[in-house]
Amino acid sequence: MEYNAPAGKNLFDNAKVVGKPTRRIDGPLKTTGTAPYAYERHDVVPGQVYGYVLGAGIAKGRIAAMDVSAARAMPGVLAIVTAPDTKPVGKGMGNTAPLFGGRDIAHYHQAIALVVAETFEQARAASSVIRVEYERQKGAFDLASAAPGAPLDTTRGGEPDQVRTGDFEAAYHAAYVQLDERYTTPDESHAMMEPHASIAAWEGEKLTLWTSNQMIAWNKGSVGDILDMEPDNVRLDSPYLGGGFGGKLFVRADAVLAALGAKAAGRPVKVMLQRPLIYNNTTHRPASIQRLRIGAGKDGRISAIAHEGWSGNLPGGSGENTVQQTRQLYAGDHRLTANYLATLDLPEGNAMRAPGEASGHMALEVAMDELAEKLDMCPVELRIVNDTQTVPDEPEIKFSDRNLVRCLREGAERFGWANRNKTPGGLRDGRWLIGMGMAAGYRNGPVGKSAARVKLDRRGRVTVETDMTDIGTGSYTIIAQTAAEVMGVPLKQVTVRLGDSAYPASAGSGGQWGAASSTAGVYAACVNLRRAIGEKLGFDGDAATFDNSRIAVDGGSFALTDAGALSATGEMTYGDFQDDYSVGTFASHFCEIAVDAYTGESFIRRMLSVCDAGRILNPVSARSQVIGAMAMSVGATLTEELAVDKRFGFFVNHDMAGYEVPVHADIPHQEVVFLDTLDPVISPMKAKGVGELGICGPTAAVANALYNATGIRVREYPLTLDKYLDRLPAV
Amino acid sequence: MRSFTYERAKTPQQAAAAVAGTPGGKFIAGGTNLLDLMKLEIETPVHLVDVQDVGLDRIEPTEAGGLRIGALVSNTALSADARVMRDYAVLTRAIQAGASGQLRNKATTGGNLLQRTRCPYFYDTNMPCNKRDPGAGCAAKDGYSRQLGVIGISESCIATYPGDMAVALRVLDAVVETIDADGETRSIPIADFHSLWGDTPHIENVLADGEMITAVTLPRPLGGKHIYHKVRDRRSYAFALVSVAAVIQPDGTGRVAFGGMAPKPWRVAAAEAALPQGAAAVAARAFADAQPTDHNRYKISLAERTLAGVLAEARS
Ligand SMILES: Cc1cc2nc3c(=O)[nH]c(=O)nc-3n(C[C@H](O)[C@H](O)[C@H](O)COP(=O)(O)OP(=O)(O)OC[C@H]3O[C@@H](n4cnc5c(N)ncnc54)[C@H](O)[C@@H]3O)c2cc1C
């Protein structure tokens, strides 16, 4: 089914099941610990043995020698696969350094050996007696010193990433007020609960990987590229993931080493990346340096805006697009946006939840707060006067459905913004300094082709199969809702099977495209199934009404079971009419914070996000997405940082104790409101994603609240108390 | 983790003898610190002597009017004991500021005292660390040292003693009781229990090989207001950047010890005497000899400010 014009009224608009608050259909499996996650799939293949990964102990250089003789002699050891004895594997999508093989070390904790043994403990013990000698090389580990000479980023589309509209410099100099500030964001880790894990088994040339991966179709191909084999000989199965956040978009070392280890040992092998390895071995959100210059008139209207971002990566790696939201969020005739990319020898940077925009808002939306103060203007008002309904650099492109102003007004109203103290550092409640902050949020609303198969059995049960993944987001439930809605059956009559590459290829989970895309694919398949039923029973499937497991047609009706067993596949694809639109999601975010005037400790008191993301398929899981992202925003703003050791070239705090994500006690009260909007351009579902919108802006709302509380502006994230303690009032 | 042998001792002396008699032997209590370190091969004992069956799991009054806390009393039980909550509230507050509920259920009084530093380089066996590998050098000194020590440290090691409970025990002037393989016992004032690093950062306390902690005794109650304020980057499941344990009397005198600053809970008599003059006077004396890095210099003003807050709380 090709989607080639904005949606009119369709089957989804009945919204009997979609849009209703619906508990996760997979909830009981999760809460009883019976959802099969990759590492615990003991039943899928007999004879599984364990692999333990050894990571490089240096950041850059070569393996001069590796002695595994002692390890081979250890009890239980079945095989040892070493990098020097393995030709570097190929690169799959999103791989910058080879995941394994050869003597060269590209980054710290790059995998250099896998020990396979009968038990995990034996594999671990043996790995520790492998002796490695390195030749160290000097590397570049400091973004601040590499940034000044860095060229424009060409890693997105090959062209230098710089956009100019009008004459920024002239307009900026002529502006009534000017703001010119720099902000830095640190390297961050996905720190998802479930480590990267895979079980591999070979059957002749055929490889099965039971794994934890967001993108099944991509990575079936990638495994083929990496292991130099036919993708058709690869099966991936990933029905449940304990979080991904972009860290599992691509094939990583667990899958590759499980496959190599299984071949070497002649047994199925399971590999989970050890927690201390994950931070340096896998990908992370790269650090950024961002410069914002904004010129505005007395009325707050932006006349000139420049946002430049610097990030670094390994040679061949991509840059972080921190200016993306600045190209969409505010009006202003004279503009400059650019990304620069330095070469570093730190572990590889790649996508993490709202890549680019999550960090970008941490600069742009604080700059807007600073601008509002210079103008003596309400920060909400400043954003309202600069709203735009067309893309500022490309005025011929309209936003498909943009309700940012409604988000701002409704958020301000609900949060009690009008009552805030406007004097930074001016509100004290006992030992607490109290502040409020807000920010706007934008994340694009991508959609991609997606397919599914829908089967009807003789009892009227509907089963959906697609390689879509549920990374904790609630895909199972919204897909079941979609099928229930379109097929007119109760939700409990629907079974959903996900994550197997044997199923039709979906858009997968990433870039907040998953919900919109995968449900559209299921919709297409359901429409085809309705037509097939109609053909069999002699009516027009598009015109009939499917409801309550019955079918009403002109002059009669059927039970759904009259159709017998049938199945249909369908795929939603997209015509180029969408090129005339910018499809985005929008939000306003508010935060109240208390700062201990003595110690500088900051405690969030409450947070609110008002989101405009089209139809909300399931308010329960959508809310979970947003509150999770708000919590992640608190971490990004206040605590999370991969600390770089610039001498040894690695992230030092590489475990859950050292890399501090928020705990429950840090997140007391969160409220999420969804506007009841419909976006007719994105897909027939009129629904956009929310999973990343929620991390675009709450960061800055927290930072702005901290400023409002203390009167101290810190522009280097995370905003830990050591950065402002000495500027707090004397005690 | 290396393979090891394992036994369960029936009495404290038997445990002490078992450890003393086996090179590379070690006690294991709750295992919440030791097992983590063994998994990373930072500790590589060849024989573990489990002390969970030796008794020592009671809190009893002493003749001197204090309490005797068995070495195997869990952190949860100790912090929730009615006598402790009433008379030694600083101890309850310190314990409850540490780790998580699950860990405190397993963690023991003896094991807690002996928990090892949280220096991140200590945890990465690719990095030089004098504490792990005497003579190898110290990766932290010129590295990422935001959480590390500012006073009582040495050229060899700038790590801190990370625990909370011991900081409260230090203001309470607790005494650590031990037994050795021969059944000899001794009483070690908590002030003398932990060692400064000096040139031997791998030696962290005064226990002899195979000497087992049997109890911690608390002197009679001090009265006063008991406060423990732990400053950390997140609200739970994080070690102290700085902590302050204080017992403040109505006249403004009192006792104070600092955590997160040094190889041991940091208590300085001359500084404590200045309590009535306020936090600045105390901090100036307590940290006069501090040698912070650029990353952790903030700890000195943080300690002073935290104490100021504690004193304000004591007055309120
Ligand atoms: C994630 C995490 C967070 C934590 N956060 C905090 C925190 O915020 N604050 C805090 O204070 N602590 C914290 N801890 C540390 C925790 O308090 C200690 O791990 C615990 O107290 C150790 O007690 P245990 O009985 O488990 O000791 P074990 O691990 O069994 O033993 C520790 C050491 O003591 C020795 N030992 C044990 N008993 C005796 C004895 N009777 N005599 C002689 N030697 C003995 C062992 O040989 C070993 O060397 C945390 C730990 C973890 C894992």
Ligand code: SF4
């Ligand atoms: S500070 Fe101490 S524990 Fe840390 S690396 Fe240096 S010697 Fe090792």
